[in-house]
Amino acid sequence: MSDGTRPAFNPGMTGDQFLGWYWEKEMLETICETLQLSRAGSKAELRHRIAARLDGQSEERPTTKPTQQTNRINWSKAALTGGEIIDDQISFGPNVRGFFKAEIGKGFTCSGEFMAWVRAHPGYSLNDAIAAWYEIEARNRAAPDQKPIAKHNxxxxxxxxxxxxxxxxxxxxxxxxxxxxxxxxxxxxxxxxxxxxxxxxxxx
Missing domain, CATH: 1.10.8 (Helicase, Ruva Protein; domain 3)
Structure with a gap:
């Protein structure tokens, strides 16, 4: 560690020592295996899960239960229309992607930015999502170098x-x-x- 470069992972590290370095997702997953922790979750979740273990804390668990919902649409099978209302369970499998491609045309791409917009707008319709797709595409074509990059990348x-x-x-x-x-x-x-x-x- 004397040369200031990242050390090999050591289970004797403290959480703060571990969090002071950049770790690739694959390395985090390997460390989770070493510590017998779950490998599921985002990079941020894995980092904090490992740090908690190094500090002798138990793995964090959700403190609230998900609200039970009824009359949910089956996004993987339902015949979709533009008036369909987006909920927090929407997925982007073949059925949903197929709907957007049929409405928008062959130029449709299901970008991360578009999916993030949809997931952030429950209560809006699929027609609203289509309008948002065109706005996102126009903005990115006008300034390709300014296309947002997700923080985790x-x-x-x-x-x-x-x-x-x-x-x-x-x-x-x-x-x-x-x-x-x-x-x-x-x-x-x-x-x-x-x-x-x-x-x-x-x-x-």
């Missing part, structure tokens, strides 16, 4: 920040900086942030 967010700060450098340069930076300490959230000092990796 740390790699792509880092490369975008690198390119914005160093337009004269190549993507390969950005990848070299990423490979070096991800082995350095991070903030408590575990995400790697671009900084001008990262360019030192190009001198190696």
């Amino acid at each position: 740390n790699y792509l967010r880092y490369l975008r920040a690198f390119k914005a700060a160093n337009p004269e450098l190549t993507q390969d340069d950005g990848k070299r900086c990423w490979k070096a930076k991800k082995l350095r300490p991070t903030g408590p959230d575990g995400y790697v942030q671009y900084g001008d000092g990262d360019l030192a990796a190009l001198d190696d």
Whole structure:
């Protein structure tokens, strides 16, 4: 650890020591197996599950039970119409994707941004979702470099920040900086942030 690069995982770490480094999802899953923890969940959930175990705490569990719902639509089988109301159980299987493709046409793509919009708008109709899809597509075509990148996709967010700060450098340069930076300490959230000092990796 003396050179400031990420150490190998050690069950003797404290939670804070563990959270001070970037860990790939595959590594988190392997660590969960080592500690006999569930591998299910997002990166953030796995990180905090592991940190809790390292600090001697029990795995966090939901404190509330999901509200029981009735008359839910079966999104995988129902004959959908534009007036169908979105609920918090909507899924994006072949039936739902097929509906949007039939309404929008062959150009339809079920992007992460679109799915996030739908899931964030229960109570709206599928027609509203179609209108939102066109708005999202128009915005992304107008400014492709500003298309939102999900926070958990740390790699792509880092490369975008690198390119914005160093337009004269190549993507390969950005990848070299990423490979070096991800082995350095991070903030408590575990995400790697671009900084001008990262360019030192190009001198190696």
